[in-house]
Amino acid sequence: MKIHLASHYGMCFGVRDAIAQTQEIAEIQSATVLGELVHNPVVQKKLDAAGVAIGSLDSKPQEIKSEAVVFTAHGVADSVRNSWAETGKKVFDTTCPLVKKAHRSLECLVLAGFKPVVIGTRDHVEVRGLITDFPESIVIIDESEIANIPGDWQKIGVVSQTTQPVSHVENLVGKIGESRPEGEVKFIDTVCKPTKNRQQALNELASQCDTVVVVGGNNSNNTRQLANRASDLGAVAFQVETADDLKLAWFAESQHVGVTAGTSTLEETVQEVVAQLEEFTKEKRRLMLFDSLKAIA
């Protein structure tokens, strides 16, 4: 069994910077992150150890005991940012610049007279941040939801959640256009570059491998997208949070195992998964040798 690592995988700069900033903030004063900084339990444990408290964007200011509050890399609406700034708390914002780009893109479209449509998962924190300032927005995730866009909207501006599969987004934009042959559909591509790189690398990985292991949090949207995509490409796909989740039996038939990871996964977690898979390779070899000796005897 051979192990192949994707050419792009794991933690993106947006998440890495958000974690580093939060750790620096927590060294100077007590801090509460308003939400899950990243959807990854290993990172979460490290932040707990650094004394970072977890709140939520829906927390009341009087419920937050720390001096500072921190917005996550997923971003927040301007109205939410402004209302926290009025509470007297020190406010720190670790929103990824590429999420900010998605906010500004939607704003530009609305200012230019386009009705806002967002492609993404309605309840995801990034999407909630995107649409809160534009309550008219329609969020769609698949073709069946195009019917939710009001029929009299003829000038439509589309952006997407930064971690959506780019081919899925482009396909949906085409379908929205087809649903309004007389209308105008303007799309600004807000799928981020690290996501695109990881998706492209996964395509290459799945073409070489019969099995793919995706490392990342169970509630991480982009990790789930990678696992679904690997499966769509014909590989047997497993999603794990850590090396402890791996099982030797999964790889009984595997010859080429690809490894990739979501954008909030630490490098050390990926390396632990690779090391465990290498142990499995040795174990499979030992079992094969044992079977051959048994056959001879």
Ligand code: SF4
């Ligand atoms: S996945 Fe993309 S948008 Fe999200 S934090 Fe990472 S780089 Fe930024």
